Amino acid sequence: xxxxxxxxxxxxxxxxxxxxxxxxxxxxxxxxxxxxxxxxxxxxxxxxxxxxxxxxxxxxxxxxxxxxxxxxxxxxxxxxxxxxxxxxxxxxxxxxxxxxxxxxxxxxxxxxxxxxxxxxxxxxxxxxxxxxxxxxxxxxxxxxxxxxxxxxxxxxxxxxxxxxxxxxxxxxxxxxxxxxxxxxxxxxxxxxxxxxxxxxxxxxxxxxxxxxxxxxxxxxxxxxxxxxxxxxxxxxxxxxxxxxxxxxxxxxxxxxxxxxxxxxxxxxxxxxxxxxxxxxxxxxxxxxxxxxxxxxxxxxxxxxxxxxxxxxxxxxxxxxxxxxxxxxxxxxxxxxxxxxxxxxxxxxxxxxxxxxxxxxxxxxxxxxxxxxxxxxxxxxxxxxxxxxxxxxxxxxxxxxxxxxxxxxxxxxxxxxxxxxxxxxxxxxxxxxxxxxxxxxxxxxxxxxxxxxxxxxx
Amino acid sequence: xxxxxxxxxxxxxxxxxxxxxxxxxxxxxxxxxxxxxxxxxxxxxxxxxxxxxxxxxxxxxxxxxxxxxxxxxxxxxxxxxxxxxxxxxxxxxxxxxxxxxxxxxxxxxxxxxxxxxxxxxxxxxxxxxxxxxxxxxxxxxxxxxxxxxxxxxxxxxxxxxxxxxxxxxxxxxxxxxxxxxxxxxxxxxxxxxxxxxxxxxxxxxxxxxxxxxxxxxxxxxxxxxxxxxxxxxxxxxxxxxxxxxxxxxxxxxxxxxxxxxxxxxxxxxxxxxxxxxxxxxxxxxxxxxxxxxxxxxxxxxxxxxxxxxxxxxxxxxxxxxxxxxxxxxxxxxxxxxxxxxxxxxxxxxxxxxxxxxxxxxxxxxxxxxxxxxxxxxxxxxxxxxxxxxxxxxxxxxxxxxxxxxxxxxxxxxxxxxxxxxxxxxxxxxxxxxxxxxxxxxxxxxxxxxxxxxxxxx
Numbered sequence: 001x002x003x004x005x006x007x008x009x010x011x012x013x014x015x016x017x018x019x020x021x022x023x024x025x026x027x028x029x030x031x032x033x034x035x036x037x038x039x040x041x042x043x044x045x046x047x048x049x050x051x052x053x054x055x056x057x058x059x060x061x062x063x064x065x066x067x068x069x070x071x072x073x074x075x076x077x078x079x080x081x082x083x084x085x086x087x088x089x090x091x092x093x094x095x096x097x098x099x100x101x102x103x104x105x106x107x108x109x110x111x112x113x114x115x116x117x118x119x120x121x122x123x124x125x126x127x128x129x130x131x132x133x134x135x136x137x138x139x140x141x142x143x144x145x146x147x148x149x150x151x152x153x154x155x156x157x158x159x160x161x162x163x164x165x166x167x168x169x170x171x172x173x174x175x176x177x178x179x180x181x182x183x184x185x186x187x188x189x190x191x192x193x194x195x196x197x198x199x200x201x202x203x204x205x206x207x208x209x210x211x212x213x214x215x216x217x218x219x220x221x222x223x224x225x226x227x228x229x230x231x232x233x234x235x236x237x238x239x240x241x242x243x244x245x246x247x248x249x250x251x252x253x254x255x256x257x258x259x260x261x262x263x264x265x266x267x268x269x270x271x272x273x274x275x276x277x278x279x280x281x282x283x284x285x286x287x288x289x290x291x292x293x294x295x296x297x298x299x300x301x302x303x304x305x306x307x308x309x310x311x312x313x314x315x316x317x318x319x320x321x322x323x324x325x326x327x328x329x330x331x332x333x334x335x336x337x338x339x340x341x342x343x344x345x346x347x348x349x350x351x352x353x354x355x356x357x358x359x360x361x362x363x364x365x366x367x368x369x370x371x372x373x374x375x376x377x378x379x380x381x382x383x384x385x386x387x388x389x390x391x392x393x394x395x396x397x398x399x400x401x402x403x404x405x406x407x408x409x410x411x412x413x414x415x416x417x418x419x420x421x422x423x424x425x426x427x428x429x430x431x432x433x434x435x436x437x438x439x440x441x442x443x444x445x446x447x448x449x450x451x452x453x454x455x456x457x
Numbered sequence: 458x459x460x461x462x463x464x465x466x467x468x469x470x471x472x473x474x475x476x477x478x479x480x481x482x483x484x485x486x487x488x489x490x491x492x493x494x495x496x497x498x499x500x501x502x503x504x505x506x507x508x509x510x511x512x513x514x515x516x517x518x519x520x521x522x523x524x525x526x527x528x529x530x531x532x533x534x535x536x537x538x539x540x541x542x543x544x545x546x547x548x549x550x551x552x553x554x555x556x557x558x559x560x561x562x563x564x565x566x567x568x569x570x571x572x573x574x575x576x577x578x579x580x581x582x583x584x585x586x587x588x589x590x591x592x593x594x595x596x597x598x599x600x601x602x603x604x605x606x607x608x609x610x611x612x613x614x615x616x617x618x619x620x621x622x623x624x625x626x627x628x629x630x631x632x633x634x635x636x637x638x639x640x641x642x643x644x645x646x647x648x649x650x651x652x653x654x655x656x657x658x659x660x661x662x663x664x665x666x667x668x669x670x671x672x673x674x675x676x677x678x679x680x681x682x683x684x685x686x687x688x689x690x691x692x693x694x695x696x697x698x699x700x701x702x703x704x705x706x707x708x709x710x711x712x713x714x715x716x717x718x719x720x721x722x723x724x725x726x727x728x729x730x731x732x733x734x735x736x737x738x739x740x741x742x743x744x745x746x747x748x749x750x751x752x753x754x755x756x757x758x759x760x761x762x763x764x765x766x767x768x769x770x771x772x773x774x775x776x777x778x779x780x781x782x783x784x785x786x787x788x789x790x791x792x793x794x795x796x797x798x799x800x801x802x803x804x805x806x807x808x809x810x811x812x813x814x815x816x817x818x819x820x821x822x823x824x825x826x827x828x829x830x831x832x833x834x835x836x837x838x839x840x841x842x843x844x845x846x847x848x849x850x851x852x853x854x855x856x857x858x859x860x861x862x863x864x865x866x867x868x869x870x871x872x873x874x875x876x877x878x879x880x881x882x883x884x885x886x887x888x889x890x891x892x893x894x895x896x897x898x899x900x901x902x903x904x905x906x907x908x909x910x911x912x913x914x
Contacts, residue, residue: 030768091770097666154768181672195671199769208733209554210884214652214854215638217784218754219745221738224779225688225757232689235682276665279808281678288676297675300682301772306759307780311487311611312656312817313548314782314855315758315883322681323764325771327674351736360769397671398771426772427667 003137004445008129012438015129016112018048019437022087022121023105023114029065029088029154038150041087042066045148052128053135054146062158065150069169072135073143079455080143081374081448082172082411083131084401085124085179086152089116090426097428110434117432118423123178124148126418126437130444139445141452145172149401152179155199155361156401163408173455174374175405176447178440180395180417185435187265188382190375190390191415195296196328196365197398198338202345203321204230205354210306211316221352224305224320230348230355231322234298238284241298241326243344246337251330253294261294262287264391274422293394296337297327323360327398334362334400363400366413373454374414374447381446382416385439397425416447460594461902465586469895472586473569475505476894479544479578480562480571486522486545486611495607498544499523502605509585510592511603519615522607526626529592530600536912537600538831538905539629539868540588541858542581542636543609546573547883554885567891574889575880580635581605583875583894587901596902598909602629606858609636612656612818613858620865630912631831632862633904635897637852637874642892644722645839647832647847648872652753653785653822654855655795659802660778661687662811667763668773678809681762681777687805687812688779691755695741698755698783700801703794708787710751718751719744721848731879750851753794754784780817784855791819791857820857823870830911831871831904838873838903842896854882873904 008015027041028034042059045068049057054070065088073080092102092115100106105114112122127146134140147170149159163170183189206223207216236242253261266289272280282291291297305320307313326341328334342357349355368375370392382390395415402413418440424430465472484498485491499516502525506514511527522545530537549559549572557563562571569579584603591597604627606616620627640646663680664673693699710718723746729737739748748754762777764770783798785791799814806812825832827849839847852872859870875897881887 030770031766090772091764091766091768093764093766094667153770197671197771199771201769206734209881209886210551211732212854212882212884213754213756213758213782214654214784214852215878215882216732216749217756217782217853218748218752219737219739219853220732220734221736222756224760225692228685228688228757228760229692231682231685235686275668275673275677277663277677277809279678280676281807281809282676291675292673295675297670299670299674299679299773300685300763300777301670301770302763302765302774303681303685303777304761304765306757307548307550308759308761308778309488309548309550311548312658312780312782313487313610313758313883314654314656315547316756317759320757320760321765323769325670325674325769327671350738352734352738395671396674396676397669421672424666425669425672426770427669429666 001139003139004133007133007137008441015441019122019125020105022125023116024103026103027088027150028091029151030091038065038088042068042150045087048128049146052132060162062162064158067150067159067162068148069146071145072140074140078142079452080145080172081451082145082147082170082175083127084175084177085127085148086120086150087148088150088153090153094428099429111431112434113429113431115430117430118419119425119430120152120179122432122437123418123440126178126440127444129441134445134448141449145170157361159401160404160408163404167409170409172411175411175413177399177413177415178417179399180397180415181419181421181423182417183265183391183393184420185439188386188388188390189393190378190382191368191395191417192370192392193367193394194365194402194415195396195398196332196334196363197325197400198328198334198341198362199325199360200338200341201321201323201358201360203319203356205319206352207318210318213314213316216316221350222316223353224317226350226353227305227320227322230345231300233348239282241296243340245340246296249331249333250296258290261394262289264289264393292396294329296329296332299325301325327396328365330365330367332365334364338362363398364403366402368415369412372412374412374451377447377451377454378414378416380450381443384446385443458596460596461590464590464594465898472898476579476582477562479582480573481560483560484545484607485548486608487548495522495545499525499607502544505585506603509589517619519619521615524607524616524619525605526603528602529597531597535599536909537602537629538908539602539604539627539632540584541632541634542584542605543577543607544605545607545610547610551885556886568888569891569894570886570888572887574887575876576882576887577636579889579894580875580897583635583897584901586898591902591905598906602627614818616858617861617865620861624866627866629868632868632870634856634870634872635874636856637854637872638876638878638880639874640722640848640850641877642896645843645845645847646850647835647839648825648852648874649827649849650824650851651822651859651872652853652855653789653791653820654782654857655785655791655798655819656782656817657795657798658778658780658815658817660776660813662776663809664775667775670771670773673773677773678807679773680810681774683807683810684762684777684779687802688757690805696739698753700797702797703753706788706790707753715747718851719746721746721850749853751786753786753789756782758782784853785822787822787824789822791821795819820855821860823859825872826869829869831869831908834904834908834911835871835873837907838900841903842900
């Protein structure tokens with residue numbers, strides 16, 4: 001609608017400045033040294049929601065980081081959309097690889113460079129500004145509720161409790177989230193599913209102290225070597241995960257589904273060039289699109305042990321550790337997979353070492369109901385602003401709480417992401433395109449309008 | 458001799474206090490932040506040598522850390538012993554595992570607890586005090602030269618140059634070093650050889666940046682996983698090193714030699730208990746004594762990559778690295794082995810990653826000439842003060858420069874160590890027994906006396 005476009009054109013600079021202010025707050029949920037900043041970020045989200053026209057806005061404390069709630073109920077008879085987002089961000093290290101400060105946002109080449117610009121501050125804030133647009137132009141077509149949390153990057157441990165305790169307050173018809181990506185602005189796409197996650201940490205302990213590698217080398221099991229052997233054994237020569245039962249619950253897609261999935265535009269040469277790789281890798285028998293969309297994976301996220309400082313130290317370390325996470329697909333259950341991993345990893349530990357396995361967090365996979373009217377509304381909204389229907393794709397990432405919404409609130413979730421895979425999520429130099437930001441703000445009101453209309457029918 | 462014993466009893470407290478002062482200086486050669494402390498340590502060694510009666514004492518600068526030289530030439534016609542030691546120490550981390558400050562020496566349970574107490578400040582200082590004993594009691598039986606360096610723990614990169622440039626000044630009949638261990642004070646032993654060393658660092662690089670493990674997981678080679686697979690492949694199921702040619706130059710001992718070697722007292726139960734292990738590990742077909750003495754080994758000294766901080770980060774790292782060192786035995790050449798390792802590691806790298814291999818330092822193995830009169834002198838000296846002949850053993854550690862002495866100065870080296878394997882060398886809570894310290898000071902003058910006598914014959 002022209003009235004929306006006019007309002008947004010008029011206020012676009014302010015919209016951006018407000019986002020930059022949000023990006024300047026280092027709300028790193030994984031690191032306790034940022035606890036105060038994370039709370040400060042929640043307070044600032046609260047303020048922005050109030051300014052945009054939300055009511056009942058509240059910073060709700062949890063056992064961990066707070067959840068910001070706010071809503072605008074114009075008519076209980078109208079449909080209600082629950083908008084979810086998260087104001088917390090991933091740690092910024094390795095700092096030395098950033099071209100500018102992770103929390104000192106810079107606009108360059110038409111992009112916003114900062115931690116959280118795409119994941120997820122830049123994306124959830126589009127909803128706040130789209131909401132403002134509808135409120136200030138008196139065109140809000142439905143009720144809207146906001147739930148912006150601060151623990152998404154650490155597994156949303158306290159969100160489940162919040163959902164349980166606030167079922168009434170969170171009553172809605174659908175959940176809308178912008179925390180994923182599109183193929184490109186030229187080829188807009190819409191997620192039809194997300195992978196689940198199981199994040200584990202393992203420690204292999206050998207001798208009760210670091211030893212001199214000359215005096216003891218060759219006589220005792222080296223925990224670093226053993227950890228490497230154990231990790232190496234988790235994939236076979238075809239890069240299948242070797243954990244017994246790992247694939248048992250994996251949904252096999254029909255040839256038709258796989259063909260449809262692979263019809264999405266994918267330029268392997270450009271993909272490799274962007275990553276600086278001479279070859280890709282992955283599970284035998286599947287395409288890159290399938291490997292990142294419909295197949296479960298196991299990745300080492302971090303590994304450490306022994307002397308890692310400057311120069312050399314001839315030590316035989318007492319222990320070595322690794323952070324290992326698995327991406328899951330329907331119908332894998334993340335708790336069951338976590339248990340399978342633990343049992344297997346403990347089982348393959350050789351004599352001479354002790355192994356401890358702990359579970360960090362996780363979530364089960366999710367498949368969007370593409371026949372849901374909200375999915376149609378999202379599809380039409382994108383059609384209206386991008387001029388073409390979105391391509392349905394399976395996202396590789398995980399938003400563990402999506403499965404939770406279904407379980408606790410009985411709500412389906414629509415994943416209308418406006419980011420790009422190249423946004424360096426969780427990496428140095430995270431970015432978000434200015435055009436993606438504004439395009440999102442432009443598209444979101446159409447979603448609400450179409451959803452309200454379709455709901456009426 | 459009684460005169461020695463009397464002098465030592467009279468000054469034993471001062472001997473200890475002087476050592477503690479030396480241990481308070483954090484002369485960590487591997488870490489550039491300690492460069493000034495390392496120089497300060499050299500200056501203090503110079504002062505102690507002068508006080509003990511040495512002449513021509515000088516702190517000789519090198520491209521790295523300085524070498525302290527001093528001598529006492531009583532008669533050019535008499536034999537000359539070149540005493541080698543090192544005042545630099547290993548890094549102290551992990552600091553949290555120390556029961557007391559690494560550079561804040563504590564006397565407890567009859568032991569000196571501090572970094573460098575056994576390796577090698579406590580041991581080379583025995584020579585300074587033994588020298589003082591002979592000088593002050595006018596009983597010095599031969600000429601003595603001291604060369605105490607500051608780069609032993611980082612590969613003695615500049616010692617070779619120093620030897621080349623000081624051949625005349627370093628002229629001697631034998632090199633004497635106390636930088637190894639004995640089986641025990643009850644079972645004194647004498648090293649008949651040392652393993653060589655090749656210390657390498659490897660880095661595996663995958664994508665040009667850290668990636669989101671959900672968006673890219675399963676589609677690109679994970680450098681941490683690949684590094685683990687590569688390291689895992691370096692040992693086969695019998696724990697033999699798989700690098701082609703690795704064993705080609707290894708001297709096979711005769712069954713008699715192996716039997717003699719294995720006749721040394723070894724209590725496997727006590728060994729495991731001390732290390733807190735339920736099982737030992739090593740190359741199939743060899744005993745623990747052989748695995749640490751006459752067989753080459755390959756150990757991971759450190760490994761790191763990806764997110765190693767608090768909590769979780771779902772990153773697919775851009776690179777992963779490891780420090781890997783190999784202990785070598787006669788006749789393996791450390792340069793040749795380093796080249797074999799590099800060639801092999803680069804060869805086994807799969808498509809999708811790049812590998813870089815760099816050489817830190819190393820040295821070739823050494824076998825003591827047990828028919829050398831200096832070996833007899835050392836054996837008799839130990840017999841005189843311990844009351845029993847030392848058991849000949851092969852040491853597992855490495856003192857790379859020993860081979861250098863033979864090459865540059867044409868000198869054989871005697872390794873008369875007074876430490877214990879349980880001294881936690883290179884580990885937290887390094888210690889050195891007070892009795893070992895004093896026993897060493899008591900024994901060393903006998904070495905010089907017997908050596909001078911045997912040399913005359």
